Amino acid sequence: MKKSILLMAIALIWSTTLFAAGTQYSLRVDGLACPFCAYGIEKKFKKTSGVDSVDFDLEKGLVIVKVGEGIKLSEAQLSQLISDAGFTIRSMTETPLL
């Protein structure tokens, strides 16, 4: 029984990593007051290797970045991109995409 549970757990973990389709970074960004201004963020991320898409929720101050499988963006890298666009990053979360 214990062996079965263990095998099932290993299979589940293995399948999760096998089918992970990338990562989503949700960035809380301050200073985002207009769509025209936000384009600078889109431009900076689209020039970054591995970035698939960039989306915005201006009301919540969110920048949602999706990257491909195996791509990792560090917190320092994300902060620099946001700063170069002329804004301030407040927090970030990282979520694997399935």
Added chain:
Amino acid sequence: MKPKQLLLISTCLSVFGSAAVLAHNPVFSPGPHVLFKEGVEAHAGILQSKAGEKTRSELGLELTYGLTGNWSAGVEMPYIDNENGSNKADGAGDTRLFTKYRFWRKDSLGLQESAAVLLSVMSSNGDDQTNPPLGSGTTDMLLGFSYGYESLKWYRWTSTRYRRNDENNIGLRRGDKWFTDFVVGYRPTFPVYLKPDTVWLLELNGERGQRNEQSGTALVSSGGTEWFISPGIFWTYRNFAIKAGVQLPIISDLNGIQNKSDYRTKLEFEWHL
């Protein structure tokens, strides 16, 4: 150069010799907003002014580059069509180099407050021998300061600029000029990225010019103060913007005998590349 020509240059350059207006800023005055790092902005603007028999139209082509997230610089090349009664001239105007540095910024959710200093140098490459003249014949400078409050619904800006004019090769010097601006903006519909966005603007623009001088002697019918009320609109979609507005004089206190401004209009197109 005759005093009347100097007066005409002074009148026209009071409008078009000010610092280039960048990106997400008011129509007739500068704001503190700068371009993102390594960004390129292409800008085409049509400006027209009328004062009595004098009409001036200017097509300005401008390129701006984001040096950092808080500092940008660029160049503007105007093409001018100038009329004064039966006299007419058209051609290249004075090229302008400009830079803006945003030295303070306070970001919070859906809100950015910032302040910037700006510097422009207006060259003397425009022909000042035509009638009416297309260029100033001098290299002039403009220094300014701008503050802005930009939120998802309301905007407010204030700026002040000082233009220092040089003396030309026959001893004529246009009076230096102060510009003061107050602007409010309102966005009626909550913005959504990848949807058109509209902001309505209302500006109060003031100009105070010193008298022109010929070999150190002040010319009577030159200089003075004008105030304008200027409604405008700022429309954007992703990386493309259209700005338009009209300046209507509400106070004219010009020295001696001069034509008061009738109106000024501006239409601009901007692309962030």
